[in-house]
Amino acid sequence: MDMRAEVWSPLQNASVWLAAWLHGLESADDLIDAWRDLGFSASLDVLSQARSGQFTDGEPRVRLVLSGPGEASGLPDGEREAIAVGSEHVLLGDGRWLALPAPLPAPQWLSPGDADALLTRATSEAANLVEASGYRTDALHSPRLTVGTLADFYDTPGLPGATPPRAAQLFARADRVAAIVETVTDRMGDHSLDPHLLSLWRHIRAARMAGVSYAAGEFARV
Template sequence: MRTRPEVYSPLQNTGVWLAAWLYNVESTDDTVQALTDLGGPHSYQGLPMAHLLADVRSEADLEAPEPVIRLVLWGPGQAATLRAGSPAMEALTPAGALVVRGASGVNHILVPTYRERGVTWRWFEDSERLPEPEWLTPGEADALLSRATNEAAVLIEAAGGTRAELPNPRLAVGTLADFYDTPGLPAGVTPRAAKLFARADVVAATVETVTDRLGDHSFDPQLFGLWRHIRTARMAGVADAVMDYRREYLAS
């Protein structure tokens, strides 16, 4: 099993860019370029990305009390917060989904499929209330991720540490962390969310370096236990960024 799909999804930055665009913080051109950088050309019902953006704009409730864009990630030990047996759940890939909050409580669920030649989107609607996410604050998610990382480090150190077969494992971690951040975040992202994304990137890069680059699976149980906290941190960061855009929008 490769680590990256479990600790990283382009949808983290995609969700934040869509929110920045919806709340008029970023232009359409810059948003399209960022989403293209995140996965290549996008298609929706056989049409270009502009048609997806138009539908998102027409359906999104920008004044909803909940985040108008919500990131859904899932994996081992963590169920997706979509209705079991629903068409959206059946279509879900390891990349996750974005939930757009619409008028009258309708949830518009955007499910992408990432391929080498680009991204294909499917659109689902669900009028029933979705399972509640954890709704952690950035501080709570950061504390959980930090504590889990420290506990894993203690266990690994007590067991004698990992092999260091790379010329510079620390450099490898830094390089991967830079990859996770590409192509960056839109303007106006809260420092709280940016910090949370950065911590999640570093922890994800560390896990990938040990398991995939070093090929050391001695500590898989300790490292795999971090996956849930990495995903949760990413979802909490997106929710915080989206709600801050909402506050600025309503105050203007």
């Protein structure tokens, strides 16, 4: 199992860049450069499709769709992640632009504060369970000692300058927890903790989706 794919997606930052561009806060060139740095590519034709006709009440709506094992995403062909523009069109990780046969299910619409609180509580609960098992690792309580390089990776190539601080902080929290999970399971090669740590996946994804929705909403206010 690819642990990184479960806790991080380049579509997080890609979707924030797309939302910033749709609202005139970033140039197409900067958007394409950022996407290229993320290993994500889409043609100018796709950008044109995303801009034209994808407005509700005069405002483009962009959100991140992430799902995990056993979760229904509403996406076709078993896809588990996408950038949604409106409720009936998505941009997939391979750059394909698709019209959906039915609108996507409504998201949770968590606020950054709610998402952060859920992620913090889940992390604390996981740490308590791990401690109760008798396992000890600095990755749980001093993550900077072991996951700094991973956190740097997650943040590349960064976010648009207009990204609201609350969204950026939520992404940073999700990156930190994701780095802990990846460090303990993949880098340390210890999978005995998987039942405790894998429960964090859903909260990491929820935080990333909430951050994108919040950023896109704030861009619409500018």
